[in-house]
Amino acid sequence: MKVKEGLRWILLIASIASIVIGIFREEVLTVLVKAINICLECVGIG
Numbered sequence: 001m002k003v004k005e006g007l008r009w010i011l012l013i014a015s016i017a018s019i020v021i022g023i024f025r026e027e028v029l030t031v032l033v034k035a036i037n038i039c040l041e042c043v044g045i046g
Contacts, residue, residue: 022028
């Protein structure tokens with residue numbers, strides 16, 4: 001059980017670090033544009 005809990009914390013910290021790095025690299029707008037394009041393609045507009 002301790003291994004699972006440790007792995008859970010490591011993954012949480014890695015996820016938060018990745019989000020923060022992406023924000024500092026100003027990739028938020030890129031991700032938003034790609035998400036909008038994917039949604040529009042699913043609906044059939046884009």
